[in-house]
Amino acid sequence: MLIKGLSTLQKIEKIELSTNFPIGPVNVYVLFGEKLTLIDTGLNRELAWKELNNGLLKLGLNLNDIEQIVLTHHHNDHTAMIDWILEENPSIQVFAHQDTEMILKDEDYLEWSSQFFEKLFLEFGLTKEMAYKWAYRKGDRDRYDYLNVNRTLSDGDFVPGLPNWKVIETLGHSQDHISLYNEKEQLFICGDNIIQGIHAGIFLDAPKRGKERSKPLLQYLDNLEKCRKLNVQLTFSGHGPNIENLNEAIDSQLGNIENRAQRVIRTLEKANGVASGFEIIQEMYRGRYENAVITFVFEIVAVLDLLQKRNVVVAEKANGVYQYRLVNYKTTSNKIV
Ligand SMILES: [Zn+2]
Structure with a gap:
């Protein structure tokens, strides 16, 4: 062998x-x-x-x-x-x-990609300036x-x-x-x-x-x-x-993903069970996110997709921004009180 x-x-x-x-x-x-x-x-x-x-x-x-x-x-x-x-x-x-x-x-794709991300960033709670800056920067690459x-x-x-x-x-x-x-x-x-x-x-x-x-x-x-x-x-x-050992490396990736999911849940609990995506990032990565907001947006969007699929979180749009709400937060909060 x-x-x-x-x-x-x-x-x-x-x-x-x-x-x-x-x-x-x-x-x-x-x-x-x-x-x-x-x-x-x-x-x-x-x-x-x-x-x-x-x-x-x-x-x-x-x-x-x-x-x-x-x-x-x-x-x-x-x-x-x-x-x-x-x-x-x-x-x-x-x-x-x-x-x-x-x-x-592809130019048409990049143009659409920038529009797509500007909308996504706004819905995630980024300011207009940030949404524009990061969405259009992404398309601005060497051809x-x-x-x-x-x-x-x-x-x-x-x-x-x-x-x-x-x-x-x-x-x-x-x-x-x-x-x-x-x-x-x-x-x-x-x-x-x-x-x-x-x-x-x-x-x-x-x-x-x-x-x-x-x-x-x-x-x-x-x-x-x-x-x-x-x-x-x-x-x-x-x-x-x-x-x-590929399976060990896969297990380690799965462990990391679960840790991140739990951190997002804890961050939402701290915020009384509801927050926008950007508020989650600000709380989780304070002092670190400013230079690379986009990386953290991708990471947290992805985790929130998972938590929604698991019915742990629901997303509700208010004034154009998604608010992510912990489904079972009330019960938890009552217990603590
Ligand atoms: Zn890569």
Whole structure:
């Protein structure tokens, strides 16, 4: 078993690339399949560019040897350097999730996305100024000159040029997240879906124009159970070390999610059982939220989706802002009094 693992490991090489994100470096992987494949590309920074080229050089490769790229999801730390790579080697084939509007930064989608988030932020209780600032900032990102998605991937597809590597759609971290599973070798490349020792970042993405948004934490919980059923010896993450015990890492994510849910309940109890989303954030993350409100909005929206599904919280709109009310608060409060 171990020998089998070792022989396979020689076919996957990790290259760590610097980012200026709090999470630290991002991992990209070189897969020696029928086609030489790069999984993710890193952030477009000079240092990361050097690190990628040096990393390839150590493997006896350069960018002209890369035949295809698979993107796990659209976040900049996984995709942004792709333009530099394609400028150097335009013959590379790019594969990504079937919903490409986020990766391709489709203009119509970004415009709608900003409108969608401005409304969501206002309903969550952010001030008009904050809602506008954060909603329109999100759409204001560098566009790509060279990127094309040559082929889209759906759940259950096998990746061309990578025999035995199957696509597993793993939504929650983003709405275009895919992981790759090799059942034969019991290997899993999971992007940002599960990161050892770091709680799962749950982000909101705007739905397609005119559609309802997804509930990313509910998707994520389903997706963790889906991953638990896989037979995996070794998992390669988008950040941090390889995961040797996937089920343990899944349990740790579930524990974090429950802790956050309990913290939101306690915060609502402190507020007499009812508060807007922004009031919850102000109470939970006082002194910390100001520079990254959007991250906390995503996190708390997601937890409130879960608490509503469990019938612990109901949302009622008053003057355009949702008030989240604990369903059983009265009973609790009477007991205390
Ligand atoms: Zn990500």
